[in-house]
Amino acid sequence: MPENFPTQVHLLNAARELREPWSPRVVARVNDQYVKVAKLQGEFVWHAHEQEDELFLVLAGELRIDYRDRPAVHLRPGSLHVVPRGVQHFPVAKEECLIALIETVTTRHTGELQTERTRSLAEQLS
């Protein structure tokens, strides 16, 4: 998998180039973490990443993250939230929402769950 990232990345512009919702693209790497951009619209799937935290930073629009065991988190542009490892979560964007994500390089898109909406790391790096 290639890891030739540009010297700098404008996160919002990179996110605006995305066509497919819920299909993150890796734009940078810092240590063992990938920085990704994604376009969200509608509901995703309930999932957890057993060993890895996941950072959401909203770039445009609004994002809600529902939890089974704690209050939902409502995020507006400029705000970040970290989903703790092992916690079931469900992202929802009523309107189109552009985000940046930070995840460990080994994090799988939908955790242990494999669905038609799952995007492999190779797809996220392409």
Place this chain on the structure above:
Amino acid sequence: MPENFPTQVHLLNAARELREPWSPRVVARVNDQYVKVAKLQGEFVWHAHEQEDELFLVLAGELRIDYRDRPAVHLRPGSLHVVPRGVQHFPVAKEECLIALIETVTTRHTGELQTERTRSLAEQLS
């Protein structure tokens, strides 16, 4: 060192609360990385982090990062750049600049260099 971070953080607002330049504050943690905000003004010091990459994301203002061995990088709001591990760099902000940083939790502020401008991790977490 306490690690009780708020559920969500608005990066720009958190950076605006800072008083002292070149004194990062930790606002979140994702896996083994801290997310920090900092206010920069003027020149910092030449330093390198031997084992750790360092991500700069400009929130407001403009940042230049000079290198000894490659072209300087000019960053505007919304753009990120990763300083590779082991590479000497020199951040410069002609006017006040607000940034977010992502660094491994063990990263020391000025690498191996210890100066009066060095801020310990305890200070960055306080």
